[in-house]
Amino acid sequence: MTTIADQLTIERRGHAGSAARRRTNFVIFLGPAILLTVFFFVVPVIIDITVSFTDLSRSLRISEFTTEQYEKVFRTDRRLSQVIGLTFIYVFGTLAIFNVTFGLILAITTTAIRNVSGSFFRGVWLLPRMSPSVLYILLWLWAVSPTEAGLVNQVFMQAFGLDAPLDLLTSAPIALIIISNGFIGASMGMIIFTAAIRGIPEHLFHAAAVDGAGTFATIRFITLPALRWPISFVTIYQTLSLLVSFEYILLLTKGGPFYDTTVYALYVYRRAFESGQYGYGAALALFLIVIGVIVALLGWRFFDMERLLQRPRIEVH
Amino acid sequence: MAKIEFRNVVKRFGAVEVIPDMNLVIEDGEFVALLGPSGCGKSTSLFMLAGIYLPSGGELLFDGHVVNEVEARDRNVGIVFQSYALYPHMSVRDNILFPLRFKKTPRDEALTKVKAVADLVRVAELLDRRPGELSGGQQQRVALARALVKEPQLLLLDEPLSNLDASLRLSMRTEIKSLHEQLGVTTVLVTHDQIEATTMADRIICMRAGRIEQVGTPDDLYLRPSSLFVASFIGSPPINLIAGEAEGGTVTVNGVRFPVDGASGSLTMGLRPELLRFGDTGFAGRIAQIEPMGREILYVVETGMGAVRVLEQGSSAGHSPGEEVKVSFLPENSLVFETERQKLIAGAHVRAPG
Ligand SMILES: Nc1ncnc2c1ncn2[C@@H]1O[C@H](COP(=O)(O)OP(=O)(O)O)[C@@H](O)[C@H]1O
Ligand SMILES: [Mg+2]
Numbered sequence: 160m161t162t163i164a165d166q167l168t169i170e171r172r173g174h175a176g177s178a179a180r181r182r183t184n185f186v187i188f189l190g191p192a193i194l195l196t197v198f199f200f201v202v203p204v205i206i207d208i209t210v211s212f213t214d215l216s217r218s219l220r221i222s223e224f225t226t227e228q229y230e231k232v233f234r235t236d237r238r239l240s241q242v243i244g245l246t247f248i249y250v251f252g253t254l255a256i257f258n259v260t261f262g263l264i265l266a267i268t269t270t271a272i273r274n275v276s277g278s279f280f281r282g283v284w285l286l287p288r289m290s291p292s293v294l295y296i297l298l299w300l301w302a303v304s305p306t307e308a309g310l311v312n313q314v315f316m317q318a319f320g321l322d323a324p325l326d327l328l329t330s331a332p333i334a335l336i337i338i339s340n341g342f343i344g345a346s347m348g349m350i351i352f353t354a355a356i357r358g359i360p361e362h363l364f365h366a367a368a369v370d371g372a373g374t375f376a377t378i379r380f381i382t383l384p385a386l387r388w389p390i391s392f393v394t395i396y397q398t399l400s401l402l403v404s405f406e407y408i409l410l411l412t413k414g415g416p417f418y419d420t421t422v423y424a425l426y427v428y429r430r431a432f433e434s435g436q437y438g439y440g441a442a443l444a445l446f447l448i449v450i451g452v453i454v455a456l457l458g459w460r461f462f463d464m465e466r467l468l469q470r471p472r473i474e475v476h
Numbered sequence: 477m478a479k480i481e482f483r484n485v486v487k488r489f490g491a492v493e494v495i496p497d498m499n500l501v502i503e504d505g506e507f508v509a510l511l512g513p514s515g516c517g518k519s520t521s522l523f524m525l526a527g528i529y530l531p532s533g534g535e536l537l538f539d540g541h542v543v544n545e546v547e548a549r550d551r552n553v554g555i556v557f558q559s560y561a562l563y564p565h566m567s568v569r570d571n572i573l574f575p576l577r578f579k580k581t582p583r584d585e586a587l588t589k590v591k592a593v594a595d596l597v598r599v600a601e602l603l604d605r606r607p608g609e610l611s612g613g614q615q616q617r618v619a620l621a622r623a624l625v626k627e628p629q630l631l632l633l634d635e636p637l638s639n640l641d642a643s644l645r646l647s648m649r650t651e652i653k654s655l656h657e658q659l660g661v662t663t664v665l666v667t668h669d670q671i672e673a674t675t676m677a678d679r680i681i682c683m684r685a686g687r688i689e690q691v692g693t694p695d696d697l698y699l700r701p702s703s704l705f706v707a708s709f710i711g712s713p714p715i716n717l718i719a720g721e722a723e724g725g726t727v728t729v730n731g732v733r734f735p736v737d738g739a740s741g742s743l744t745m746g747l748r749p750e751l752l753r754f755g756d757t758g759f760a761g762r763i764a765q766i767e768p769m770g771r772e773i774l775y776v777v778e779t780g781m782g783a784v785r786v787l788e789q790g791s792s793a794g795h796s797p798g799e800e801v802k803v804s805f806l807p808e809n810s811l812v813f814e815t816e817r818q819k820l821i822a823g824a825h826v827r828a829p830g
Contacts, residue, residue, distance in 0.1 A: 362561035365528045370622070371549040371578030380574070384565040 204448060210441035217435030228442035238418060238426075246423040249337060250401045257341025258397045259390060262348020267378060269349075270356045281353065287343045296410040299339050303327040328412060332420045336408050340401070348393045355389040356382060395458035399451055423447060478538045478629040478662055479504040480525065486533035487520055487686075494520050495686045498534070502664065507656050509665045509673035511709070512683035518666040519558070521683075522632050525664065527551045538629070549578065554623030555632040558639070560615045562607035568594075568618050569603040575626040593625045596655070613644045620652075624659070631656075631663045637672060649675055670710050674698070682706050704818040707746045707811060713774055716747040716784050719815050727826060730780040732759050738824035739812050745826050746811035749774065749785040754795065757830040758804030763795050777803060804828040 211228050213221045232239065265284055269277035287295055302310040305326035315321040327335055359381065367377045405425035408414060414421035414429060421429060424447060431440025480502040487495040494517045502508050510518040523529040524536060527548030535542050543551060554575075562571050569590060576586040594600040597617040607615055616636060623631060636652070637645045653676050656663050667673050673680045674694035682689045682697060682705075690702040694710075701707035707715050720729035722743050727734040734745065750772075761779035768774075773793050775786045786803055788794070795801060805828050812824035 360559065360561065362557045362559050363563065365523070365526070365548075366555070366557060366561040366563075366622075367574075368528060368548040369526050369551075369553060369555050370575040370626075372574075373549070373578075376578065380563065380566075384563075387565075 204445075207441045207444055207448070210438055211445055213438050215437040215441070217437075219437075228439045231439055232442055232446070241418065242421055242423055242426045245333070245419075245421070246402070248333065249340075249420075249422050250398060252333075252337045253341050253344055253401055254394060254397055256337065258344040258348050258401075259393055261341065261345040262393065263352055263386070263390070265345060265349040266352030266356055267382060270353055271374075281346075281349060284342075284346045284349055288346045292406055293410060295343070296339070296407060299335075299411055303335060305329070329416055332412050332416060336412060336420050336422075339411055340407055343407070344397060344401070347397070351389045351393055352386055355386050359385045391458070395455065398454055398458075402451060402454070403447065479540070480630065480662065480664075481537040481540075482521075482534070483537065484534035485521075485524065485531045485536055487517070487524060487529060488532040493686070495524075498686075498688060500681060500688060500691070502662060504539075505660045505662055506679065507653075507663045507665070507677050508679045508681055509667055509677035510681050510683060511667055511670060511673040512689075513709070514668055516683045517686040518668075518683060519634055522555070522634055522664060522666050525630065526553050526555050526632055551630075552626065552628050553630040553632055554626060554628035556616070556619045556623050556634065556636045558635040560607075560619040560639075562615055562618055562622070564607055566606075567603065568599060568605050568607065568610070571607065571618060572603075572621045572625050575622060579626060589625055590621075593621045596624070597621045597651075612639050612641075613648065616640060616648065620655075624655075624661075628661060631661045633663065633665045635666055635668070637667070638669070645672075652676065671712060674710070682709060700820065700822070701746075701811065702820050704744060704746070704813050707813070707820075711748055711750075713749050713785050713787060715811075716749060716752075717744050717813075718747070718781050718784075719744045720781075732780055733829050734759075734826040735829075736812065736824065736826045737807075739814075739821045742815035743821075743824075744813040744815045744818075746813060747784070747805055748809065749787040751809040752784070752786045752803050752805050753788070754786065754801050755804045756802060758802040758828040759830075760800065760802050763797050763799045763801060766793050766795070766797060768793065777801060779803075802830070804830075 212224050212226065214223055214225055214227065215221050265281070269280045271277075272280075301308075304310075304312070305324055305328065306312065307316065307324050309324065311327065312321070312324040315325065363381050364377060367381050372380060403424050405422055405428060408420055408422060408425055409428070412420045414425050418426075423443075427440050427443045427447065430436050430443060480500075482498045482500040485495060485498040486493065498521065510521060512518055520529060524531050527543070527546060527550075531544055536544050538551070562568075563574065566574070572590045572594060573586055576589065581589070590603070591600065594603060597620050599614060599617045599621060602610060602614060602618070607618065610618065616639070620636070633652070637648055640648060649672060652665075665673070665676060674697075677694065679691065679693055680697050681691050684705050690697060690706045692700075697706055697710045701710060704717065708717065718729055720727040720734070720743060722736050722740045725736060725740075727736050727743055727745065736743065759779055759781070761777035761784060763775055764778040764783065765776035766773060767776075768791070769787075771789065771791055773788050773790060775788065775793075775795065777784045777786055784803060807825040807827045810826045812821045812826060813819060814821060
């Protein structure tokens, strides 16, 4: 017979064992993620902060520690406000027009039509994402070439009787960077939204049809509510990736004409690696990191991600 | 309210013919049950009535009008899905209100109707909740309310009770039945549960592999099943089926001889467990197993012809395992089928031996 004291001992020993196991599990499961975060986030941020307080430049010599870079950010760099304004237009425009709205339209239309042709159209929209970025931009450069050979000019001059070729890279560079990024960005939303739409129980659509809902009412009352979480996710994720990536812009316009298409991330790059102001680039980059973290946290709160992540994303009843 | 008619209705999914040729009339205000095993095409038939599936051939008529091409939303039918299919992001009130939204019912009137139907199915206190916060039985009632709120001419129920626990199933059975009596709406219930069908419906349409096997009242199907399939599908515990050869007015099965009237050749005798009794005469066997079922006791009797189920009234067993018994029955309680065609031979009976 075991006494209560015995049982307590057993219980305590059990707990001790499980505490040890919990520690082991913690290391096994979270260890890799923590290592990655430390090496690819924490360490770079520390280096960035350190460099931002130096006068590191092309000579690659640090002669003094200084807050001069931050003074530049807040006081002397006149160009910065233009860059920030452009970044806002670029991120918001690409998101609102392509990554979310167009992605949604693609997902809804391609799931509504027959399966085979739906897959075909989705495949077509995935192509730009799968092609090498240099190749993709080369095609764009040909399409918008200011000569008569450019695709756009061929179309406009032959079909619409335009007299002189357009130079879109000079006259509408912002629209170009939004469209060229959007064509790629839309496919991610499309894939995620398609999966989510497929996950909606078919009986809900049947019920809506019997209840009298037409196509648009079904989209509004059945499809869109089920896409709340995917839309939040795509918005946050794409905001962050649009903020920090600039390779397509660099390839297409090099940030020009002049600074007209230089978004913040590209500005950091141009300052640090084209002008060789490493210290200043580091200071600018720090703001990007801070903004990135803030956007992620805001998104977490604003879209109620925490709650949605814990519950099943699509409720089946 | 509507009278429903299937005329040579065919339904194919690609190359698969699920309903080969369906002919059926459902009278105005009737309560019928589509009964059959899983996968026999019950839901498919129901979805054609709702306008969710289009028939691949034949005609579907509501009150004499062909509705093949009429869209679901213009048919004015209410349907309760097996999964209930409540809109997860809407409150119960909005769920019930949903069909009225598209009928352009003025908001005040719509809310009054919602209230009335919610009272009818007793979910009035749940109107502000989400479907996710309801129990299975409550969800089922809400689905029923949503189907009823538009005052449909046809009410379709797809296995509405299959997700409920046993006691709730029992009370909902009565409730749906009385709801039908109250509203008088033509109702089609789909179920694979023969007890549900026999207790609720005026008429049962028994289906097998996309074909209608028999149409009739619960009594018809129980007393005069047209085929072995119906006989074995209706009744609980299932009917005893014993196959043998008839020659010179006697069916012989493993040496046991049953006198037979009105049939010859390869026959299958159908003996309902509840119509068998122990006695001094009849065929011999030994009690192999006893299953108390509350007010009844099911005996499994091992005989030369295989295991035979006998159901006796009473709550205490009058026999014990291993006991030698004799089992008899009244001739009019026996059914005789042609083994080959699996059809009932009307008027044929067997008598217990001895
Ligand atoms: N949308 C569909 N596409 C292809 N086959 C289907 C579809 N719906 C049902 N079926 C097939 O039709 C048959 C009958 O299905 P169903 O009507 O759902 O049966 P029940 O409701 O009687 O269980 C099944 O074999 C099923 O696989
Ligand atoms: Mg079914």
